Amino acid sequence: MFNFLINPYKFNKFVDIIFKPLVILTLLVLTAGLFLVYFSPLDYQQGLTVKIMYIHVPSAWLALLTYAIMTIYSIIGLAFKIPFSFIINKAIAPIGAVFTILCLISGSMWGKPMWGTWWVWDARLTSVAILFIVYLLIIFLNQTFENREVREKTIAIFILIGSINLPIIKFSVDWWNTLHQTASISKLSAPSIDMSMLQPLLIMTIGFSMIGVIIAILRIKAEILLRKKFL
Amino acid sequence: MLLINNLSFSRNDNIIFQNLNLSLSNRSIAQIRGKNGSGKTTFLNVILNFLESKTGEIFWEGKNIKKNIFNFYNKTTFIMDHNTCTRKMTVLDNINFWSRLSSSKLTKDEIVLLLETFNIQKYQNTKTMYLSSGEIRKLELLRLILEQKKLWILDEPYNHLDDLSIEILNQTFIDHINKDGVILFTSHLKPSINNLEVVDL
Amino acid sequence: MKLIQKIFFFFNREAKLFYSNIGDLFSNILFFFLSIFIFVFALGADEQLLRNVGMGIIWSLLLLSSTLSLRKFYEDDFNNSVIKIIHMGGMSYELIVFLKILSHFFFVQIPFLASIPIACVFFNLPINEVYNLILTFIIGSFILSCLGSISASMNLLNKTNFSIGSLIVLLFFIPVIIFSIGTNNSESDFNSLISLLLGIALIFLGISPWSSAAFIKLALRNK
Numbered sequence: 001m002f003n004f005l006i007n008p009y010k011f012n013k014f015v016d017i018i019f020k021p022l023v024i025l026t027l028l029v030l031t032a033g034l035f036l037v038y039f040s041p042l043d044y045q046q047g048l049t050v051k052i053m054y055i056h057v058p059s060a061w062l063a064l065l066t067y068a069i070m071t072i073y074s075i076i077g078l079a080f081k082i083p084f085s086f087i088i089n090k091a092i093a094p095i096g097a098v099f100t101i102l103c104l105i106s107g108s109m110w111g112k113p114m115w116g117t118w119w120v121w122d123a124r125l126t127s128v129a130i131l132f133i134v135y136l137l138i139i140f141l142n143q144t145f146e147n148r149e150v151r152e153k154t155i156a157i158f159i160l161i162g163s164i165n166l167p168i169i170k171f172s173v174d175w176w177n178t179l180h181q182t183a184s185i186s187k188l189s190a191p192s193i194d195m196s197m198l199q200p201l202l203i204m205t206i207g208f209s210m211i212g213v214i215i216a217i218l219r220i221k222a223e224i225l226l227r228k229k230f231l
Numbered sequence: 232m233l234l235i236n237n238l239s240f241s242r243n244d245n246i247i248f249q250n251l252n253l254s255l256s257n258r259s260i261a262q263i264r265g266k267n268g269s270g271k272t273t274f275l276n277v278i279l280n281f282l283e284s285k286t287g288e289i290f291w292e293g294k295n296i297k298k299n300i301f302n303f304y305n306k307t308t309f310i311m312d313h314n315t316c317t318r319k320m321t322v323l324d325n326i327n328f329w330s331r332l333s334s335s336k337l338t339k340d341e342i343v344l345l346l347e348t349f350n351i352q353k354y355q356n357t358k359t360m361y362l363s364s365g366e367i368r369k370l371e372l373l374r375l376i377l378e379q380k381k382l383w384i385l386d387e388p389y390n391h392l393d394d395l396s397i398e399i400l401n402q403t404f405i406d407h408i409n410k411d412g413v414i415l416f417t418s419h420l421k422p423s424i425n426n427l428e429v430v431d432l
Numbered sequence: 433m434k435l436i437q438k439i440f441f442f443f444n445r446e447a448k449l450f451y452s453n454i455g456d457l458f459s460n461i462l463f464f465f466l467s468i469f470i471f472v473f474a475l476g477a478d479e480q481l482l483r484n485v486g487m488g489i490i491w492s493l494l495l496l497s498s499t500l501s502l503r504k505f506y507e508d509d510f511n512n513s514v515i516k517i518i519h520m521g522g523m524s525y526e527l528i529v530f531l532k533i534l535s536h537f538f539f540v541q542i543p544f545l546a547s548i549p550i551a552c553v554f555f556n557l558p559i560n561e562v563y564n565l566i567l568t569f570i571i572g573s574f575i576l577s578c579l580g581s582i583s584a585s586m587n588l589l590n591k592t593n594f595s596i597g598s599l600i601v602l603l604f605f606i607p608v609i610i611f612s613i614g615t616n617n618s619e620s621d622f623n624s625l626i627s628l629l630l631g632i633a634l635i636f637l638g639i640s641p642w643s644s645a646a647f648i649k650l651a652l653r654n655k
Contacts, residue, residue: 130606137599144590150650154586158600281516281652304520315513319452320445331441332521334434358452 006076008084008224015217022217026210033207036200050197052110058205059102062212063131064166066096070138071163074156086152087227089159090142091219095212097135104128115179123172124180127165134162232257232413233382238287240270240277247273248432251287260404260414260424265432271417272312274432275386278415279309291382308333308378312386314367318360322351322370325359326377333378345373348399365391372400375407383407385416397422438521439531446535456501457540461547464497468551479556486555487565487616491609494544494569498576499598501540505532505584510651525645529585533577533640541573561616568612571629575608576601578636585647589654608632 004014043050077085145151239249247270296303346352349369368391583597
């Protein structure tokens with residue numbers, strides 16, 4: 001059933017069916033999200049700037065999620081020797097990089113009015129900046145080696161080593177005293193965020209991830225076409 | 232002694248050579264001939280296991296070389312088409328390094344005598360980078376005698392050599408064959424050696 | 433027994449090569465001192481400020497100036513195929529890589545140690561910081577040699593983007609720098625930081641011969 005996740009032919013077939021509905025759905029979700037954000041209440045302390053959250057938080061989550069997906073596919077690719085996973089690694093790395101830079105930029109735009117500074121060297125911010133550098137290195141590594149197999153394996157191993165950074169990012173706010181606030185939403189306890197703000201946030205997250213999926217689909221299809229003769 | 236069975240090699244789906252068979256017994260010498268780009272150097276590299284063959288096996292003294300690779304290397308001298316001497320070291324340092332690496336039993340006087348036959352003894356303490364390409368080639372060929380191995384594999388040994396050196400080299404080949412040796416080399420020339428087997432690629 | 437002799441002569445050769453381009457080492461050390469001067473000129477000659485930032489600046493400049501020499505790690509031996517000859521002499525690629533790392537550590541990194549006390553004089557560092565700096569640099573430079581071996585062997589396969597190797601070295605060196613500078617902090621435990629550094633060095637000692645040898649084999653195959 002989930003074979004389309006590791007088989008390029010099934011992936012192509014599956015994607016051809018869902019692509020157009022997905023685009024329409026994405027547009028609907030994004031419009032709904034924007035409306036909800038527009039009518040969402042202002043924060044009693046932060047005022048209007050709280051609305052940066054609706055871009056900052058989804059892009060941060062998706063930056064981490066993209067890297068986690070790449071890690072899983074690296075393990076699959078190295079352990080079971082499935083070339084499709086390397087295609088995905090190559091295709092979604094720039095998407096993750098864009099989400100990370102979006103998170104950093106929106107974060108510093110939020111930080112300026114709230115903390116009074118564009119950038120602080122605290123654990124959360126620094127580790128996300130390192131994540132961005134890791135993404136860039138993965139993209140550069142994709143353009144270096146001539147030998148395709150070596151390149152793919154090297155990148156997969158590099159991704160695996162870089163995944164040490166993920167738990168550091170996630171728990172940095174708990175482990176160290178940072179300026180950045182701790183997570184408001186977690187699985188174990190009730191969210192400490194108000195329902196009227198949680199709803200647009202979740203809708204925006206869904207919308208963002210759908211944009212990511214659409215771009216990923218386009219990039220993966222292009223990559224498959226490029227390599228068709230090797231698969 | 233050297234048996235090559237059904238060897239083929241391809242690079243990026245281009246077949247360089249296929250189904251090559253060759254058997255060399257003791258006291259034999261074989262030359263590989265072929266056009267430019269016909270895969271002579273590649274063939275030698277496949278024999279020495281620096282390149283992975285697509286099919287086929289290579290046996291040395293009845294043993295598959297892939298399983299006893301260091302045993303095979305221990306009996307082989309490989310002269311490449313380019314020079315492997317370190318350009319920043321003197322001639323004598325290079326020779327010392329090679330002889331230690333192959334645990335050679337030659338004494339210092341014998342080495343000096345060798346240098347004299349090739350007429351490069353006056354450069355003993357000169358850095359290799361100041362030698363001419365013919366002299367560097369002669370220095371490289373000294374490894375044949377220095378390492379005292381049974382199987383000689385040479386890639387274009389006659390490059391850059393003058394007539395006198397070519398004659399000395401041919402004489403060295405004949406001496407080695409008479410001492411139960413095996414020689415395999417590539418060249419465009421047609422050297423005057425008796426009992427020369429020719430393999431066309 | 434023969435292998436030990438061969439290893440000895442491998443080091444002998446490395447030493448000769450090192451003395452033939454000793455100018456390289458001196459220019460690296462000169463780079464280190466010049467950049468210290470530039471830092472001091474850029475920061476201003478405030479004694480207290482220089483004492484506070486001294487160890488960090490010295491560590492990062494040491495890192496940068498010793499990465500200058502990393503590119504030549506395997507290049508010469510690979511281009512004239514000496515590595516094949518050494519391999520045919522009965523050493524596996526893993527052993528060659530290990531010996532190369534050791535010789536790089538002894539012949540390139542250790543001479544930097546002599547320049548550290550002089551650099552510390554410029555910043556008026558207290559004596560215990562100089563001691564910490566030297567101790568952490570010995571461990572850190574060994575890690576740098578291992579990392580440099582990996583990145584240099586990667587560069588053999590790579591014909592377009594040469595700076596990527598040094599970028600990866602710098603990225604993986606971030607934790608080493610953090611732990612090394614941490615030894616100066618009076619709150620943190622000195623022994624545990626040193627054992628962390630030693631642990632990282634052991635991990636890289638395990639990884640780098642294996643991975644560099646794999647890269648070198650592939651590079652020889654594609655040559």
